[in-house]
Amino acid sequence: MELLTAAQMRAIEQAAIKSGDVTGLELMERAGQGVVDAIFEEWPVLDRRGASPSRSPGYLGPDEEDPLRAVVLCGPGNNGGDGFVVARLLQKQGWAVEVFLCGDPEKLPPDARVNYERWGAKNEVRVSAVDSAPLADDFLRVPKGIDLVVDGVFGTGLTRPFAGAFSMLANAPVRDLLRDRGVKVVSIDAPSGLCADSGRILGQAIVADMTVTFHSKKLGHVLGDGPVTCGAVRTKSIGLETLEDGQIVHTTEADEVKLSKGSVGHKYSHGHALILSGGAGKTGAARLAARGALRVGAGLVTLGVPPSAQMEVASQITALMLQRVDGADGLSETLEDTRLNALCLGPALGFERARALVPMALAARRATVLDADALSAFAEDPGALIAQLHDECVLTPHGGEFARLFPDIAAQMNEQLANGPAFSKVDATRAAAKRAGCVVLFKGPDTVIAAPNGRCVVNSAVYERAAPWLATAGSGDVLAGFIAGLLARGLAPMQAAETAAWLHVECARQFGPGLIAEDLPEQVPEVFRKLNI
Numbered sequence: 219m220e221l222l223t224a225a226q227m228r229a230i231e232q233a234a235i236k237s238g239d240v241t242g243l244e245l246m247e248r249a250g251q252g253v254v255d256a257i258f259e260e261w262p263v264l265d266r267r268g269a270s271p272s273r274s275p276g277y278l279g280p281d282e283e284d285p286l287r288a289v290v291l292c293g294p295g296n297n298g299g300d301g302f303v304v305a306r307l308l309q310k311q312g313w314a315v316e317v318f319l320c321g322d323p324e325k326l327p328p329d330a331r332v333n334y335e336r337w338g339a340k341n342e343v344r345v346s347a348v349d350s351a352p353l354a355d356d357f358l359r360v361p362k363g364i365d366l367v368v369d370g371v372f373g374t375g376l377t378r379p380f381a382g383a384f385s386m387l388a389n390a391p392v393r394d395l396l397r398d399r400g401v402k403v404v405s406i407d408a409p410s411g412l413c414a415d416s417g418r419i420l421g422q423a424i425v426a427d428m429t430v431t432f433h434s435k436k437l438g439h440v441l442g443d444g445p446v447t448c449g450a451v452r453t454k455s456i457g458l459e460t461l462e463d464g465q466i467v468h469t470t471e472a473d474e475v476k477l478s479k480g481s482v483g484h485k486y487s488h489g490h491a492l493i494l495s496g497g498a499g500k501t502g503a504a505r506l507a508a509r510g511a512l513r514v515g516a517g518l519v520t521l522g523v524p525p526s527a528q529m530e531v532a533s534q535i536t537a538l539m540l541q542r543v544d545g546a547d548g549l550s551e552t553l554e555d556t557r558l559n560a561l562c563l564g565p566a567l568g569f570e571r572a573r574a575l576v577p578m579a580l581a582a583r584r585a586t587v588l589d590a591d592a593l594s595a596f597a598e599d600p601g602a603l604i605a606q607l608h609d610e611c612v613l614t615p616h617g618g619e620f621a622r623l624f625p626d627i628a629a630q631m632n633e634q635l636a637n638g639p640a641f642s643k644v645d646a647t648r649a650a651a652k653r654a655g656c657v658v659l660f661k662g663p664d665t666v667i668a669a670p671n672g673r674c675v676v677n678s679a680v681y682e683r684a685a686p687w688l689a690t691a692g693s694g695d696v697l698a699g700f701i702a703g704l705l706a707r708g709l710a711p712m713q714a715a716e717t718a719a720w721l722h723v724e725c726a727r728q729f730g731p732g733l734i735a736e737d738l739p740e741q742v743p744e745v746f747r748k749l750n751i
């Protein structure tokens with residue numbers, strides 16, 4: 219599945235209009251229809267199409283006398299235009315609809331203007347200036363007895379913080395009031411205030427029960443605050459064609475990470491991963507990574523341990539091999555064995571050991587995962603680490619590690635926002651991959667993976683794939699091990715990272731709540747079995 223930026227979506231729309239296949243007005247009509255269809259699909263109780271009077275008991279009165287009620291909030295752009303269409307279509311179904319517009323009707327873009335006038339010909343529109351004080355009083359009088367609020371204030375055209383008229387809907391007390399009254403809030407395309415490119419909130423954002431978007435999901439639906447503001451996201455086709463293969467892929471299904479029979483199966487397992495461990499008392503993380511590497515199908519997995527930890531590790535492992543690796547010279551010696559084709563350094567490695575081993579590992583030019591301490595140990599001079607990286611590397615930073623390695627990029631991502639579209643985690647990860655010259659996997663519930671060539675994948679554990687229990691100690695170590703194991707199996711760095719991130723979430727979902735990191739590798743066989751791998 220492809221994720222689009224607002225600019226890409228506009229380009230797709232413009233190409234369709236230019237080709238003469240469709241007009242902007244038709245697209246707006248389809249968008250509005252898509253929203254109404256999604257509402258009825260999501261909440262069938264709101265769908266009274268085809269309801270016969272016999273459906274409601276006589277003593278409650280016929281539906282005509284007891285219409286469903288909606289408030290539609292329209293903004294000054296085409297998102298508002300969609301709102302006017304939704305208002306008209308709901309009214310056609312017998313709903314009582316009140317429409318508010320924030321903005322100057324004279325300045326509406328042409329298609330939105332047409333729909334404003336179609337609605338306004340027979341109905342009232344309550345108009346307020348864009349930057350006026352909240353319409354709170356007016357609005358709060360309305361919700362008594364309403365069933366639905368439609369947010370058509372801002373969509374992909376949000377350019378600055380959401381304030382002024384209508385922003386009261388983003389206030390927690392108002393939202394709570396609506397929720398208590400059972401009022402559903404539906405956002406058109408994106409919750410107003412959410413930047414569709416970054417999933418960052420500009421000012422404040424409406425929290426919707428459902429967001430209906432068109433053609434394809436936008437980045438903002440899955441990144442950052444997107445999942446907490448969008449509610450459920452439904453994507454409706456409006457008859458547009460995708461222009462070219464998108465560069466940002468949303469991995470939710472196995473076929474998106476190209477997992478198929480033979481791709482990671484055990485039958486022809488091969489490869490030999492070396493996982494470097496920290497000292498005594500610090501070996502658990504590397505053991506977790508090693509177990510992960512083994513479970514995803516590396517033929518052999520060796521733990522490289524310093525002398526102080528040899529006894530500890532020897533007593534704890536089965537199916538893994540143990541090799542004494544004492545400092546850079548020891549690693550150099552170990553790597554004389556060219557069958558060791560994938561390395562993993564970082565989990566609880568310790569800064570000192572990391573500074574000694576990482577340069578040696580990188581000089582050996584094997585496929586290499588650098589995680590945790592292998593990244594943080596170079597915080598004082600990230601440039602020195604970056605200069606040694608090569609295109610067979612995969613870096614797996616979480617937010618803190620990312621900021622240590624790429625402080626300027628992180629600062630851009632975290633700066634207070636005055637304007638949109640905002641610099642996103644996708645932008646940040648791509649910039650980092652370009653600078654590092656290798657694959658960067660930026661962890662989080664919205665894991666973003668980028669290659670230096672611009673390919674980018676978002677693997678998010680949100681919505682239907684939510685797995686909050688994955689945020690458990692040691693979970694990242696297992697992920698590093700998964701990647702190392704897949705690299706050992708011969709997958710290219712980007713594919714190894716994409717596949718591992720996907721599997722990681724699947725394993726967490728397979729196990730469910732109560733998960734601890736040790737459980738993750740043990741779910742791999744069941745996940746593979748379900749995929750018939």
Ligand SMILES: NC(=O)C1=CN([C@@H]2O[C@H](COP(=O)(O)OP(=O)(O)OC[C@H]3O[C@@H](n4cnc5c(N)ncnc54)[C@H](OP(=O)(O)O)[C@@H]3O)[C@@H](O)[C@H]2O)[C@@H](O)CC1
Nearest residue numbers: 231246249295296297372373374375376377378379380407
């Ligand atoms: N593209 C497609 O394929 C399709 C698009 N469709 C629909 O169109 C929507 C995009 O429409 P859009 O481009 O007109 O943007 P929209 O979100 O309505 O807002 C722009 C207006 O808001 C203003 N403004 C922005 N931020 C503000 C703020 N904080 N506070 C105050 N004002 C602010 C901004 O002002 P400006 O920045 O220009 O000064 C401008 O006037 C899209 O989400 C979808 O619903 C569908 O119909 C079908 C196909």
Ligand SMILES: [K+]
Nearest residue numbers: 369372406408
């Ligand atoms: K909206």
